[in-house]
Amino acid sequence: MTATDWMTALTPSPSWLYLIVALVSLIESLAVIGLVVPGVVLITAAASLAGHHDLSLTLLLLGAGIGAVIGDGASFLLGYHQRQRVPVLWPFRNHPQWLSRGAQFFQRYGVMSVLIGRFVGPVRPIVPLIAGMMHMRPSTFLWSNLGSAILWAPAYVLPGYLLGRTWQHLLYLPADGRRWLILLGLLVVALVVAFSLVRQQLAHEGWLHRKLAALASRHPRGRRLWQALTASRTEAALPLASLVLLLTSLAGLSGWTLWVLDQNGPLPMDHQLQGLLNTLDSPWLTRLAEGLAKVGDAYGVIALVAPWLLWMARRRLYALGLHVIGALGGIALVNTLFKHLAGRARPDVPDYLSGSFSYPSAHTSTAVVLYGLAAAFVADALPRRYRAPAYWTAILICVPMALSRLVIGVHWLSDLVGGALLGLTLCAVVRLSYHRFATITPPRPPWASLLLASLALLTARLLWLPHA
Known part of the structure; x- marks a missing residue:
């Protein structure tokens, strides 16, 4: 079975890919949810399928852009209308550092934070929420939201689309290779989700970071090792x-x-x-x-x-x-x-x-x-x-x-x-x-x-x- 055969079998209705890309773009732009959803992996996979089936690149970019605009817009409205309640809502009451990190980013870059933040993983789904809580003018947010989506969609969709147009030149699968590739794809997604969760917990305010620090402090050698591992972790300015x-x-x-x-x-x-x-x-x-x-x-x-x-x-x-x-x-x-x-x-x-x-x-x-x-x-x-x-x-x-x-x-x-x-x-x-x-x-x-x-x-x- 060639790559063409198994990709066709995996996508019985290619036109659904437009909706899938739009939904993934929307979900990864939502506050909190976007922190754990491996949006880049999912968008790349969907765009690759679209490129393999030679779907309209214009419609694919349009779907990604619309989803991103709606997702950021929903996060902005939540912060704008629920400014007082957001800090006490789950999960922010357990992870106040998420809001403080987004607030620092917003204060540093101002209006441009909405445009820049869409491309910065740790604060991507938080900045629109912070913009709403800070009562940024809705018209200003709208133009920043549209501008960032116009730039974001090609940057994230085009590489996957190119991969889909070219991978048949690389992959020639044996007859029983389809199920193994499906399992591999699911494993990659699971690992990305797990990595995202562990990375958050290993941050300075994370639960896992605190537990490891407490465990290391019980022994002098453990303290020295922990200090050596964490001393070089500097928060350099984003280039x-x-x-x-x-x-x-x-x-x-x-x-x-x-x-x-x-x-x-x-x-x-x-x-x-x-x-x-x-x-x-x-x-x-x-x-x-x-x-x-x-x-x-x-x-x-x-x-x-x-x-x-x-x-x-x-x-x-x-x-x-x-x-x-x-x-x-x-x-x-x-x-x-x-x-x-x-x-x-x-x-x-x-x-x-x-x-x-x-x-x-x-x-x-x-x-x-x-x-x-x-x-x-x-x-x-x-x-x-x-x-x-x-x-x-x-x-x-x-x-x-x-x-x-x-x-x-x-x-x-x-x-x-x-x-x-x-x-x-x-x-x-x-x-x-x-x-x-x-x-x-x-x-x-x-x-x-x-x-x-x-x-x-x-x-x-x-x-x-x-x-x-």
């Missing part, structure tokens, strides 16, 4: 720039990939730009592009990064080093997955690229991750007015690296766009993961010696190693 980058780049990547897959070949702009490049006959430009290809392959990236990773290890900057390694390993894995899903042929296939696909451009995505993260970490140590040059430097490196793939003729322009969006998405994920360590300022690196070491290794790579 809104990284969150916005993640949502916009992920939605853009999903939408762009869907468009590329629908074309079943190069886009019109790909043909036009390729025709323009074919008219250029510049040996020095070709040699430069081939050099950049070596700089951006696996050997080149290792040569550039190795001295810095060794320095991080010596200075015990393990969190930073592991995030860099995870970013580079993650982008390599995701590039392989995307290329397999798209199965798009290259304009030209040299011997060292035999058997590989075109979309997205791995050189582009890797360059964005490598130089983008480098710029972000460097910018963290600079005053705000000096941060822009760090990012512009990264851009000036990434753009030639990407365009060199067109000069060589191994990628289409749309491959570069997809690679850039993929790289930005992973950059945002890494920055969000690392933000809890942002309060620990790394020591100033020996810039000159590390740069010279990277350049020396890169020169050796260019002179003696073939294409990776």
